[in-house]
Amino acid sequence: xxxxxxxxxxxxxxxxxxxxxxxxxxxxxxxxxxxxxxxxxxxxxxxxxxxxxxxxxxxxxxxxxxxxxxxxxxxxxxxxxxxxxxxxxxxxxxxxxxxxxxxxxxxxxxxxxxxxxxxxxxxxxxxxxxxxxxxxxxxxxxxxxxxxxxxxxxxxxxxxxxxxxxxxxxxxxxxxxxxxxxxxxxxxxxxxxxxxxxxxxxxxxxxxxxxxxxxxxxxxxxxxxxxxxxxxxxxxxxxxxxxxxxxxxxxxxxxxxxxxxxxxxxxxxxxxxxxxxxxxxxxxxxxxxxxxxxxxxxxxxxxxxxxxxxxxxxxxxxxxxxxxxxxxxxxxxxxxxxxxxxxxxxxxxxxxxxxxxxxxxxxxxxxxxxxxxxxxxxxxxxxxxxxxxxxxxxxxxxxxxxxxxxxxxxxxxxxxxxxxxxxxxxxxxxxxxxxxxxxxxxxxxxxxxxxxxxxxxxxxxxxxxxx
Numbered sequence: 001x002x003x004x005x006x007x008x009x010x011x012x013x014x015x016x017x018x019x020x021x022x023x024x025x026x027x028x029x030x031x032x033x034x035x036x037x038x039x040x041x042x043x044x045x046x047x048x049x050x051x052x053x054x055x056x057x058x059x060x061x062x063x064x065x066x067x068x069x070x071x072x073x074x075x076x077x078x079x080x081x082x083x084x085x086x087x088x089x090x091x092x093x094x095x096x097x098x099x100x101x102x103x104x105x106x107x108x109x110x111x112x113x114x115x116x117x118x119x120x121x122x123x124x125x126x127x128x129x130x131x132x133x134x135x136x137x138x139x140x141x142x143x144x145x146x147x148x149x150x151x152x153x154x155x156x157x158x159x160x161x162x163x164x165x166x167x168x169x170x171x172x173x174x175x176x177x178x179x180x181x182x183x184x185x186x187x188x189x190x191x192x193x194x195x196x197x198x199x200x201x202x203x204x205x206x207x208x209x210x211x212x213x214x215x216x217x218x219x220x221x222x223x224x225x226x227x228x229x230x231x232x233x234x235x236x237x238x239x240x241x242x243x244x245x246x247x248x249x250x251x252x253x254x255x256x257x258x259x260x261x262x263x264x265x266x267x268x269x270x271x272x273x274x275x276x277x278x279x280x281x282x283x284x285x286x287x288x289x290x291x292x293x294x295x296x297x298x299x300x301x302x303x304x305x306x307x308x309x310x311x312x313x314x315x316x317x318x319x320x321x322x323x324x325x326x327x328x329x330x331x332x333x334x335x336x337x338x339x340x341x342x343x344x345x346x347x348x349x350x351x352x353x354x355x356x357x358x359x360x361x362x363x364x365x366x367x368x369x370x371x372x373x374x375x376x377x378x379x380x381x382x383x384x385x386x387x388x389x390x391x392x393x394x395x396x397x398x399x400x401x402x403x404x405x406x407x408x409x410x411x412x413x414x415x416x417x418x419x420x421x422x423x424x425x426x427x428x429x430x431x432x433x434x435x436x437x438x439x440x441x442x443x444x445x446x447x448x449x450x451x452x453x454x455x456x457x458x459x460x461x462x463x464x465x466x467x
Contacts, residue, residue: 003454006138007447014134014450015112015443017047021092021126022110022119028069028093028162037158040092041070044129044156048074051133052140053154059174061159061166068166069093069158073177076136078151084181084460085151089414090129091160091187094121095435102437115443122441124434128186128426129156131446135453142454149461153180157410160187164410171417180420182384182460185411186449189428191272191403193445196396198388199424200265200380201302201404202411204337206346206372207310210235210354212329213363218315219325228325229361232314235329238357242307242333246293249307249335251349257340259377261303268380268402269298302404306336336406343372374412376422384423387459388452392425395452425452 001009026040027033041058048056053074062068072092078085097107097120105111110119117127136148143149155178157167171178191197212231219228244250261269276297280286291300300306310333315326335346351366358364378385380402392400415422427449433439 001141003138003142003451006141007134007450007454010134010137011443011447014130014446015117018122018127018130018446019110019112019117019119021047021130022117022121023108025097025108026093026121026158027096028159029096034069037069037093041072041156041158044072044092045074047133048072048154051137052076059170061157061170069162071155071157071159071167071170073156073174074152074154075177076148076152078149078461079145079147080149083150084463085153085179086182086184086457086460087153087155087178087180087414087418087420088129088132088184088186089155089157089411090125090132090185091157092121092126092129093158093161094124094126095161097437099437104438107437107439112443116440117443117446118438118440120439122439123428123432124439125160125187127441127446128428128449129154131427131449132186132453134447134450136457138450138454139457149457152457153178160410164413167410168413168417171413175417178418180418183411183414183418183420183422184388184456185414185422185424186426187409188405188424188426189403189430189432190426190445191401193429193442195273195401196392196398196427196448197272197401197403198385198392199405199426200385200402201339201377202375202409203302203305203404203406204341204343204373204375204412205334206337206343207332207334207369208347208350209367209369210238210331210333211365211367212238212314212358213327213365214361215325215327218327221323221325224325225323229359230325231329231362232326234359234362235312235314235331238354239309239312239331239333241357242309242353247290248292249305251307251346251353253349254305254341254346258305259339261299262380265303265380265402266299269296269302272298272401272403274298301406303338305338305341308334308336310334337372337375339375339377341375343374347372373409374416376411376415378422378424382421382423383463384421384460387462388423388425388456391452391455391459394455395448425449425456427452 107120188199214231314329316322427445
């Protein structure tokens with residue numbers, strides 16, 4: 001029995017088991033669901049043992065005084081001790097389900113409707129974690145082996161939807177157990193069901209809040225306007241100066257170290273069937289594309305850093321007029337970062353920019369709510385990405401293109417702490433409504449994901465030979 005035959009023969013049981021897992025409301029952001037997150041981890045532990053993993057453990061996170069939510073670790077050594085080792089990362093926690101009245105079905109009573117499974121976590125990320133179990137069994141069934149061609153370690157965390165607060169420390173504490181040659185991420189999307197693709201990077205993020213303070217009270221604009229600095233004027237000028245005439249960010253050193261797109265990447269992005277007018281409709285009916293000159297819309301969204309003003313307020317905003325010089329102004333700003341940028345360096349550059357552009361008589365305060373999220377990136381010519389592309393092309397029977405994603409996650413921590421390259425292989429779609437009501441996953445794509453995963457381990461074992 002070959003890989004595809006095995007997957008088709010076992011598809012029904014696979015979907016039944018997945019729905020059992022989806023029925024567990026493992027919402028990490030809801031303190032009342034902590035027990036359900038643990039139940040989800042225990043369910044996965046039992047299933048991985050049933051799959052054949054000889055070692056499966058639940059790993060606690062946090063501290064005794066401030067416990068976190070559990071992760072699941074599993075390991076299946078290759079028969080060949082010199083074979084590569086691969087960590088598969090995913091998460092078993094899910095987003096909240098509100099607004100409930102917009103769900104067509106109960107979010108934790110998953111159903112099959114045609115070629116879809118509908119339920120919270122179906123795509124993000126239980127479905128995409130789960131296809132690895134079917135893929136591994138298909139690989140072994142097709143080869144007749146009792147162990148995979150590479151050592152496989154699975155790490156499925158329980159706090160990703162809450163910002164992975166304890167994940168970096170878990171990686172540091174368990175670094176020896178997680179030693180590997182590559183990390184496979186199955187928590188992204190493809191371009192389309194009929195245009196399979198591999199993600200090669202995710203943007204990072206850092207946020208800031210700026211407050212400008214002038215007089216100790218609001219002042220009468222007839223008596224003082226034009227004679228003392230206006231914090232709102234100063235804020236407007238400061239924010240407007242974040243970009244130059246080419247829409248490039250003006251922070252000193254902002255682009256230092258940015259990994260530029262290669263000609264090959266730009267050519268492959270351009271081959272994606274991108275309809276800008278249709279895309280603008282999905283952007284709230286936006287009327288025009290906009291951004292850094294010299295780059296396409298996809299390049300801007302995936303591979304260029306940005307500065308965005310998220311909010312600005314101060315002074316009188318109620319009904320009627322109030323002729324004042326306001327005493328203070330506030331703004332929230334965020335920066336999306338790409339490979340080669342460090343959130344802390346951007347924070348320092350922004351603080352210096354605010355200090356330099358704040359006029360005399362105005363006091364500036366800059367606050368950063370967190371250390372930020374670092375970007376991650378996988379070169380398309382790396383051994384792991386080439387192996388994943390071959391596996392995907394075998395499964396889908398067509399050329400696989402490349403994308404990146406604008407979101408952020410714990411992938412940079414995985415790569416940096418474990419000192420291993422990232423490989424993204426996933427079958428989710430943008431229209432899966434992740435984080436929204438009526439989340440779904442396409443059943444045929446889950447089976448293609450399982451097939452790609454089955455081929456992936458052979459491709460990794462071949463390494464450079466398959467390039």
